[in-house]
Amino acid sequence: xxxxxxxxSWVICKSGTSVKIECRSLDFQATTMFWYRQxxxxxxxxxxxxxxxxxxxxxxxxxxxxxxxxxxxxTLSTLTVTSAHPEDSSFYICSAGPDPSGQETQYFGxxxxxxxx
Amino acid sequence: AQSVAQPxxxxxxxxxxxxxxxxxxSVSGNPYLFWYxxxxxxxxxxxxxxxxxxxxxxxxxxxxxxxxxSQTSFHLKKPSAxxxxxxxxxxxxxxxxxxxxxxxxxxxxLSIRP
Numbered sequence: 001x002x003x004x005x006x007x008x009s010w011v012i013c014k015s016g017t018s019v020k021i022e023c024r025s026l027d028f029q030a031t032t033m034f035w036y037r038q039x040x041x042x043x044x045x046x047x048x049x050x051x052x053x054x055x056x057x058x059x060x061x062x063x064x065x066x067x068x069x070x071x072x073x074x075t076l077s078t079l080t081v082t083s084a085h086p087e088d089s090s091f092y093i094c095s096a097g098p099d100p101s102g103q104e105t106q107y108f109g110x111x112x113x114x115x116x117x
Numbered sequence: 118a119q120s121v122a123q124p125x126x127x128x129x130x131x132x133x134x135x136x137x138x139x140x141x142x143s144v145s146g147n148p149y150l151f152w153y154x155x156x157x158x159x160x161x162x163x164x165x166x167x168x169x170x171x172x173x174x175x176x177x178x179x180x181x182x183x184x185x186x187s188q189t190s191f192h193l194k195k196p197s198a199x200x201x202x203x204x205x206x207x208x209x210x211x212x213x214x215x216x217x218x219x220x221x222x223x224x225x226x227l228s229i230r231p
Contacts, residue, residue: 108153108162 003027004096006109013084014117021079021112023094029074030096035067038091038111050077084116120144121208123225130198130229138193138225140208150191151209152182155224164206167191178202198229 003026013019023033033050048069049057056069066088068080077096081088095108120143130136142148152164165176172184182193193206207224 004030004094004107004109006092006094006112008112009110010113010115012115012117015085016083019081019084019114021081021092021094021114023077023079023096023109025075025096025107028096030077031074033071033077033094033096035069035077035079036093036095038093047079081114084114086116089114089116123206123208125225127226127228130227132200132229132231133197136195136198136202136227136229138206138208138227140191140193141189142191142208143189148184148191150182150184152176152180152191152193153207153209154178155205155207164193200229200231203227203229 005022005024005026007022007024011019011021023035025033031052035047035050037045037047046059047062047067048059048064050069050071051057052071052074054071056064056071058064058067066082068082069077070080071077077094079092079094091111091113093109093111097107122141124139124141128136128138140150140152142150147169148167150167152166154162154164156162162177164178164180165174165182167174167182167184172186173181174184175181178195179197180193180195182191184191191208193208195202205224205226
């Protein structure tokens with residue numbers, strides 16, 4: 001089956017620094033990748049839709065200058081949390097699709113847990 | 118606009134008993150319905166989906182879901198719960214697209230007691 005990886009799985013950083021999270025589709029080409037965040041005991045929140053070769057589409061309330069998304073190839077999308085602050089501490093999850101058969105199923109990465117001190 | 122409702126924040130079931138996690142949806146056109154599971158400290162996993170065909174869909178880990186068009190529901194079920202089924206479950210009413218958005222509700226936390 002299709003596999004999506006995220007790197008790193010855990011990151012701890014100081015307030016004010018920037019953190020880059022990678023999302024890769026390992027065995028298929030993903031024209032679209034989605035980025036989510038999840039706070040403890042809360043549901044996932046869609047942050048943005050990342051399309052290869054074009055600008056990401058951000059959901060309402062998500063600061064595009066804060067969360068920079070780049071989808072430079074069909075297998076890689078990156079999310080950069082710029083000037084991270086403690087309130088950005090969260091679980092960030094990406095998903096990619098369509099799968100190799102062209103179906104609509106989204107394949108999820110394992111998530112990246114960010115802790116900003 | 119697409120929306121989903123999972124009316125129960127938490128469902129508690131004894132091991133061995135049947136379980137149901139409820140989901141109702143509102144979509145334009147034909148629904149493409151998904152269930153995802155998130156185990157503690159792990160990423161989301163796809164469980165099952167309904168696109169067309171039989172209303173009863175079977176998925177991973179012994180789960181199944183029944184699509185009911187008249188009631189606009191897609192409840193997740195399992196005949197005999199396991200403690201290892203304890204997790205957070207999300208219903209997703211994705212519309213037809215090769216790259217559909219995943220719009221989750223609040224999720225339902227399923228707790229199976231031994």
